């Protein structure tokens with residue numbers, strides 16, 4: 475597990491840089507040639523493939539529990555209700571989806587809502603693939619009190635949990651399959667249909683969130699996957715926040731100092747910044763960047779990579795720059811870093827994970 479963790483974070487860092495270049499340039503190419511259908515026909519699948527690559531990296535990090543989570547206080551039954559239309563759209567009409575939630579009682583968890591939605595979508599797609607003709611998928615939300623034996627099965631401490639059951643009446647699994655389904659890249663699906671990362675990712679995410687997961691399956695009968703999640707106790711002290719964050723302020727025209735050691739990444743980010751109406755000066759390392767901040771009074775935004783050659787990394791640069799110039803807006807862009815861990819006890823900066831779109835960049839520029 476540790477080896478896979480190290481491997482995937484290493485891959486993530488390099489691949490996210492490469493994907494930033496691929497996705498960013500293809501996006502600009504398409505944006506600049508809106509009427510050239512031949513170009514769009516060729517570039518769009520390449521862009522989609524780049525985005526799939528980014529998702530794959532995300533899933534790999536998620537499996538090895540290395541992904542930075544963004545937990546929020548949410549009501550799990552509301553999340554399920556909200557995502558139901560999307561789940562239904564991923565099912566053919568021969569498969570029905572039923573939602574059962576216990577008596578409207580709120581099920582408050584502190585969890586990364588986006589990851590939970592992804593996990594649900596994965597489970598629904600698995601259930602769909604297991605149903606060859608018509609069938610039924612049921613999502614049940616409830617609370618569960620786990621005694622010692624049950625808690626052991628879920629690999630969690632005994633106590634109360636939020637539970638999510640996803641059941642299907644598909645073809646089920648033999649025990650030798652069940653024992654392998656959380657392995658990364660284990661799939662029984664044809665090449666191109668499944669990467670075998672869905673459940674390993676779900677497993678990693680659930681464990682990282684303090685929960686557990688259990689599979690029951692009967693060949694020919696169907697499968698039930700149960701996820702238990704810790705109940706968030708501090709409710710209602712902390713406010714339940716919705717998912718949709720809107721870009722706020724626009725800082726068009728303000729000078730950006732872009733610090734990035736990879737030339738091609740720097741070039742595409744510069745182009746994106748210029749498209750968003752920002753003049754840009756560039757630097758390849760922290761010490762030079764610090765000199766520029768001291769010399770060029772007009773710099774109002776610092777957009778910096780984290781891992782760079784030289785004695786200082788981007789985060790240290792950001793801290794020093796902020797002390798020197800408190801009005802500076804700072805955005806940290808990282809190919810891979812456990813943002814949750816590293817931001818404890820430190821001033822928090824707006825962060826942007828590579829690869830990112832122009833829209834995400836615009837959002838970060840407004841938020842910083």
Ligand SMILES: Nc1ncnc2c1ncn2[C@@H]1O[C@H](COP(=O)(O)OP(=O)(O)OP(=O)(O)O)[C@@H](O)[C@H]1O
Nearest residue numbers: 600601604655661662663668669670671672673697
């Ligand atoms: N509900 C289910 N019923 C029957 N078999 C299942 C079910 N869920 C998972 N499996 C089995 O577990 C395997 C691994 O599932 P997993 O979601 O990890 O990968 P995948 O679906 O094959 O590919 P990916 O999710 O990456 O597209 C599947 O290939 C399938 O054999």
Ligand SMILES: [Mg+2]
Nearest residue numbers: 596600672673
């Ligand atoms: Mg799957």
